[in-house]
Amino acid sequence: MRILGIEGTAWAASAAVFETDDPDALTSETDRTPDPSSDHVVIESNPYQPESGGIHPREAAEHMATAIPDVVETVLAHAAERHDGPGPVVDGVAFSRGPGLGPCLRIVGTAARAVAQTLDVPLLGVNHMVAHLEIGRYQSGFDSPVCLNASGANAHLLGYHNGRYRVLGETMDTGVGNAIDKFTRHVGWSHPGGPKVERAAADGEYVDLPYVVKGMDFSFSGIMSAAKDEADAGTPVEDICVGLQETIFAMLTEVAERALSLTGTDELVLGGGVGQNARLREMLAEMCEQRGAKFHAPEPRFLRDNAGMIAVLGARMLTAGDTLSVEESSVDPNFRPDQVAVTWRGTDESVARAYTDDGAIRGAEATVDIGTDEVVKRRVPKTYRHADLDERLRRERTKAEARLTSDARRAGVRTPIVRDVDPVEGVITFQKVGDADLAEHLTADAAYTVGAYLATLHEAGIVHGDPTTRNVRVEHSVGGNGVGDGRDSDGDCGNNDNDSDGAGDESRVFLIDFGLGFHTGHVEDHAMDLHVFAQSVEGTADDAKPLLDALEAGYKSVGSDAVIDRLRAVESRGRYR
Numbered sequence: 001m002r003i004l005g006i007e008g009t010a011w012a013a014s015a016a017v018f019e020t021d022d023p024d025a026l027t028s029e030t031d032r033t034p035d036p037s038s039d040h041v042v043i044e045s046n047p048y049q050p051e052s053g054g055i056h057p058r059e060a061a062e063h064m065a066t067a068i069p070d071v072v073e074t075v076l077a078h079a080a081e082r083h084d085g086p087g088p089v090v091d092g093v094a095f096s097r098g099p100g101l102g103p104c105l106r107i108v109g110t111a112a113r114a115v116a117q118t119l120d121v122p123l124l125g126v127n128h129m130v131a132h133l134e135i136g137r138y139q140s141g142f143d144s145p146v147c148l149n150a151s152g153a154n155a156h157l158l159g160y161h162n163g164r165y166r167v168l169g170e171t172m173d174t175g176v177g178n179a180i181d182k183f184t185r186h187v188g189w190s191h192p193g194g195p196k197v198e199r200a201a202a203d204g205e206y207v208d209l210p211y212v213v214k215g216m217d218f219s220f221s222g223i224m225s226a227a228k229d230e231a232d233a234g235t236p237v238e239d240i241c242v243g244l245q246e247t248i249f250a251m252l253t254e255v256a257e258r259a260l261s262l263t264g265t266d267e268l269v270l271g272g273g274v275g276q277n278a279r280l281r282e283m284l285a286e287m288c289e290q291r292g293a294k295f296h297a298p299e300p301r302f303l304r305d306n307a308g309m310i311a312v313l314g315a316r317m318l319t320a321g322d323t324l325s326v327e328e329s330s331v332d333p334n335f336r337p338d339q340v341a342v343t344w345r346g347t348d349e350s351v352a353r354a355y356t357d358d359g360a361i362r363g364a365e366a367t368v369d370i371g372t373d374e375v376v377k378r379r380v381p382k383t384y385r386h387a388d389l390d391e392r393l394r395r396e397r398t399k400a401e402a403r404l405t406s407d408a409r410r411a412g413v414r415t416p417i418v419r420d421v422d423p424v425e426g427v428i429t430f431q432k433v434g435d436a437d438l439a440e441h442l443t444a445d446a447a448y449t450v451g452a453y454l455a456t457l458h459e460a461g462i463v464h465g466d467p468t469t470r471n472v473r474v475e476h477s478v479g480g481n482g483v484g485d486g487r488d489s490d491g492d493c494g495n496n497d498n499d500s501d502g503a504g505d506e507s508r509v510f511l512i513d514f515g516l517g518f519h520t521g522h523v524e525d526h527a528m529d530l531h532v533f534a535q536s537v538e539g540t541a542d543d544a545k546p547l548l549d550a551l552e553a554g555y556k557s558v559g560s561d562a563v564i565d566r567l568r569a570v571e572s573r574g575r576y577r
């Protein structure tokens, strides 16, 4: 099978030919794994370089209009050389349908339709973000990895579950590359800024900048304005570049680790143009090595925007029969990866793995030793982080966790009693609560209680900061070794797994892990708590809807509708900026 790929979402006018002798290995229908060493990919790219400022959509589209026909012609000539026998030189034409800049996408779409019609071969509409992740899965042979997409206009964590790629976490404002590029424009450097930051950082000293993660979501607006302020105040630019790399990439590495921890998988792949940065790759590799997880980063030509990844995913789609008619082949500038019906993978595959409790538990942040009635949580140094940043985060979070765990209990939310705190060493001793994580026994009742608990916190001006299904403990089996009176809401001491009367069950649910929490009265922060919990449910539950309905019902039983309204706004925000 030979596929032509065409890419042109923003800056890279690119065409590629992908050829494989074993197309069946590209779908889950067979047990075979693709063998990249015997496949063949050529990529021909022509980048658009703005004269000044960032990418201008109209100029970029003009670039596509002249460059796309050339790169397509070059790779088709290559395909013709490799082709023997009758029939068309390629078996399908794959193109980036979105996300991206509308004017650029339309040119790519038109070119793809024209070639497909001339050759009389099928058209394959590829989601660019899913292509950024599938190229890493293809090359690594990993089964069901978490994928960190670190590109210009995007930044998110994806995991496959139940026929779709779920967004486990993402930027709440700009993409990671765009954030870096905005800073470099501010200091007068030409586009793209990412590689220049990497070069400058080689000669700089670390400076502290704001670090913002909320569960597996994160935001760059605070750090970017602080970086600009530092530049305006005369801090050497190379020092700010070190601060930016160390802070932003530590944030991405932390959320990637949290996604590994939440899903239980031990495979991570990297995608996107910022993935070319050696420091980011080094941090991710180190984190994975220390957790015993496997890590794969494709080589740079497959990380930055390129048609090779489009052609490889196009081949998977053609093998699965996932073709587009010309009439339905319109482009979509806001095409989200979680909108894609993943036809080339089995519905029973999942990023979520069975959870095994073997004594010492490895969370994303800490190691936790579980005793008979005590739990010792140690924030061990993370060697992938700059030592100053590491020290600051461990100290701040240990203090916040001890204080907020107690504040939350005073506000009426069940949390473990804090028995001892050592902020310098980053160690807290807690009472042991529950006998399982909510992730293992996810019921509507418990989700209702989590909703009510979060609202109670918010009413008291506290946000949890990381309310995932692994940061809620439940008393699952009566007579287990957790605390509480062992009765469910019906008072019948029954197993609660199938008991979803929507009434909640406060005696058996506990919130833990307040290390990312803080005091705030902002509706936006409150809505983010709900969003973080909802994402963790969506990433792993087979049927998330009843659980999310229960969550909201529980929230409304205590909290304000304004927060639910804001949650809707958070969910619907266009994130491709």
Ligand SMILES: C[C@@H](O)[C@H](NC(=O)OP(=O)(O)OC[C@H]1O[C@@H](n2cnc3c(N)ncnc32)[C@H](O)[C@@H]1O)C(=O)O
Residues within 6 Å of the ligand: 009, 010, 011, 099, 100, 101, 128, 150, 151, 152, 153, 154, 175, 176, 177, 178, 180, 181, 192, 193, 194, 195, 197, 198, 272, 273, 274, 275, 276, 277, 278, 303, 304, 305
């Ligand atoms: C939708 C699509 O058009 C978009 N594409 C895109 O953003 O191009 P990509 O090639 O994935 O990433 C470009 C970004 O990658 C950054 N970049 C490139 N090399 C870098 C490096 N060594 N260090 C840091 N950033 C780097 C650039 O500054 C730029 O912001 C996307 O994937 O989000």
Ligand SMILES: Nc1ncnc2c1ncn2[C@@H]1O[C@H](COP(=O)(O)OP(=O)(O)OP(=O)(O)O)[C@@H](O)[C@H]1O
Residues within 6 Å of the ligand: 258, 261, 262, 361, 362, 363, 364, 365, 366, 367, 368, 370, 375, 377, 416, 430, 431, 432, 433, 434, 436, 437, 466, 470, 471, 473, 512, 513, 515
């Ligand atoms: N007080 C407690 N009682 C019972 N189990 C606990 C307690 N504290 C932690 N655990 C167990 O240890 C696991 C990890 O704890 P915790 O979430 O606090 O660590 P973490 O490293 O911050 O995790 P992450 O950042 O991945 O959420 C929990 O999911 C839970 O199973």
Ligand SMILES: [Fe+2]
Residues within 6 Å of the ligand: 128, 132, 151, 152, 272, 273, 304, 305
């Ligand atoms: Fe991209």
